[in-house]
Amino acid sequence: MTAPDVIVGFPELSATVVRARLLAAHDRFWDTDHRALHDPVWFHQFGGFGALAMSADDEDVGYLLGAVTADGLAYLHVLAVRDDRRGTGLEQRLGDWFDQLAISIGARFVQAVARPDDTAAVAFHTALGATGHPSSDHAGPGEDRVVLTRALPRR
Numbered sequence: 001m002t003a004p005d006v007i008v009g010f011p012e013l014s015a016t017v018v019r020a021r022l023l024a025a026h027d028r029f030w031d032t033d034h035r036a037l038h039d040p041v042w043f044h045q046f047g048g049f050g051a052l053a054m055s056a057d058d059e060d061v062g063y064l065l066g067a068v069t070a071d072g073l074a075y076l077h078v079l080a081v082r083d084d085r086r087g088t089g090l091e092q093r094l095g096d097w098f099d100q101l102a103i104s105i106g107a108r109f110v111q112a113v114a115r116p117d118d119t120a121a122v123a124f125h126t127a128l129g130a131t132g133h134p135s136s137d138h139a140g141p142g143e144d145r146v147v148l149t150r151a152l153p154r155r
Helices: 015-024 090-104 119-127
Strands: 006-009 051-054 060-068 073-081 109-114 131-135 145-151
Touching: 006 090, 015 060, 051 090, 060 090, 073 090, 090 109, 109 119, 119 131, 119 145
Parallel strands: 073 109
Antiparallel strands: 006 051, 051 060, 060 073, 109 145, 131 145
């Protein structure tokens, strides 16, 4: 039996190195080009809310980018799991890690935004209890999105 993947918060890592590694391995995590979602601000300024899942042999197998606002909204920007680790529960573990961090600093809700045709993302968040609402022109003219929101338990 292999050792379980370990989730490490970005503050314990080099933001520049992690971002470069994840972008270099982009195609192992994504079926379409999502490089634009990896602005350096998610690793440097908001890195305290990010996490990297690493295998026992120190391979990057999943990651999460997010932030928590002052008014108690936890925004889950990106959650990605490498192609050979999907369906292993790692997605849920990363989501739980973020939820616990968000709750610890007073967040009351988690929100994610997805393209309407990203059925995997919509299904993932819906399975966690999120309710999706269409948002026309959310990302600009003709760029509709689904805004998925769910409540977090109170501490």
